[in-house]
Amino acid sequence: MHGHRRQAGRSEIWWIIPGVVIAALAWHFYPVSEPAAPPTLQKATLLPQPRAIADFHLVDHHGRTLNLARLRGHWSLLFFGYTHCPDVCPTTLQTLATTLKRLDAVPTKPELPQVIFISVDPDRDTPERLAAYVPYFDTRMLGATGKHQELEHLARQVGIVYARSRAGKDGNYLVDHSAAIVLFDPDGRLHAVFGAPHDPATLAADLQAIQRHYQDTRR
Amino acid sequence: MRLHTRGLLAAVLLLITRAVDAAGLHVDGAWVREAPPGAAMLAAYLVVHNDGDRPRTLVSVDSPRFDFVMLHRSRVVDGVAHMEHVEQITIAPAGRVALQPGGYHLMMPAPEPPPRVGERIPLRLHFQDGETLQVEAPVRRAGDAP
Structure with a gap:
């Protein structure tokens, strides 16, 4: 009876050894395999998952053509609006310009996003008008537009809505549009959305946190 | 002589009334956003203070520099930015209403030549009770310190 128990104990020890090895391997690889x-x-x-579009x-x-390929290889912040918008659009573009300047001043030199204003x-808003308008805020910022069908195709995929609203006093129409800023990662996937109102300190801080997390998960 | 006296009295009374009204209402922090090149519409901002004991209503604004000035309001509803014309803005007694980026603002068509930083633009505010207030709004780049 006693001997039999001792034998059972010995066989348990033999099982412990591969268990320890597996645990050691798991512990070793844990920081890589487990997402941060x-x-x-x-x-x-x-x-929850970056979305390919x-x-x-x-x-x-x-x-020049602005397509998905041009979003790859760097972070991109996209804001949708129009130049006849006197309040929300210039305010947001100024916020984005200030965000770039804040990132410029960060000692760790974070990767600067490409900032694109999509009319x-x-x-x-012709490309010529955008060429005069957008760089006023920061020469690194890019303006873009396209056919209605193409704009809707992109906007719908990133959750942006827009619609013409009634005409103003002088016959000018207004355009209601999502106030959000969308972030694409260097894989050209929709990665995050910033809801309005926007401020440069928050944008810069969140962007850097997202960039660090992205780096950590692919180490 | 009697006519002069009466005229003087009327002028004094008018001045007193004006002074009382002006004391009840004042504007600060006025500025016009510098036009980015190619911008067709501009915005201006200011804060109206009602120091009196009755509500005051801003009904219109004009300026020699612009064809028209509209009272506008930006609102974000369910993440979508809307801009709308408002007929009037009422300032409660002992209250203030800020016309500021992303909210109430004045909207004007960009004149030729467009306003540049350094220019000061006269704005005249009209209130429902007939009161007017004249302010000078400097042109600023948004994001500049006031």
């Missing part, structure tokens, strides 16, 4: 905890964000909403075809303010009013 999501970053703490003040304002931005991170998509279908290609789109717009024209930037230099007259959803292509009937009035």
Whole structure:
């Protein structure tokens, strides 16, 4: 009876050895295989999974094609609006310009995002008009627009809505549009959304937290 | 002589009334957003203070520099920015209403030449009771310190 128990104990020891090895291996690889905890964000909403989108075809303010390929290889912040908008759009573009300047001043030199203003009013906002308007805020910012069909195709995929509203006093129409800023990651996937109102300190802080998390998860 | 006296009395009375009204209402922090090149519409901002004991209502604004000035309001509803014309803005007694980016603002068509930083633009505010207030709004780049 006693001997039998001792034998059972010995066979348990033999099982412990591979268990320890597996545990050691798991412990060793744990930081790589387990995704890092999501970053703490003040304002931005991170998509549970970055979302791939279908290609789109717009024209930037230099007259060059702006498509999905041009979002790859760097972070991109996209804001949708129109130049006849006197309040929300210039305010947001100024906020984005200030965000770039804040990031410029960060000692760790975070990767600067490409900032793109997409006009959803292509009937009035030609690439030429955008070339005059957008760089006023920061010469690194890019304006783009395109055919209504292409704009809707992109906007719908990133959760942006817009619609012409009634005409103003002088016959000028207004355009209601989502006030959010959307963030694409260097894989060209929709990664996060910043809801309005926007402020440069929050944008800069959240962007850096998202960038660090992205780096951590692919180490 | 009697006519002069009466005229003087009327002028004094008018001045007193004006002074009382002006004491009950004042504007500060006025500025016009510098036009980005190619911008067709501009915005101006200010804060109206009602120091009196009755509500005051701003009904219109004009300026020699603009064809028209509209009272406007930006609102974000369910994440969508809307801009709407408002007929009037009422300021409660001992209250203030701020016309500021993302909220109430004045909207004007960009004149030629467009306003540039350094220019001061006269704005005249008209209230429902007939009161007017004249202010000078400096042109600023948004994001500049006031």
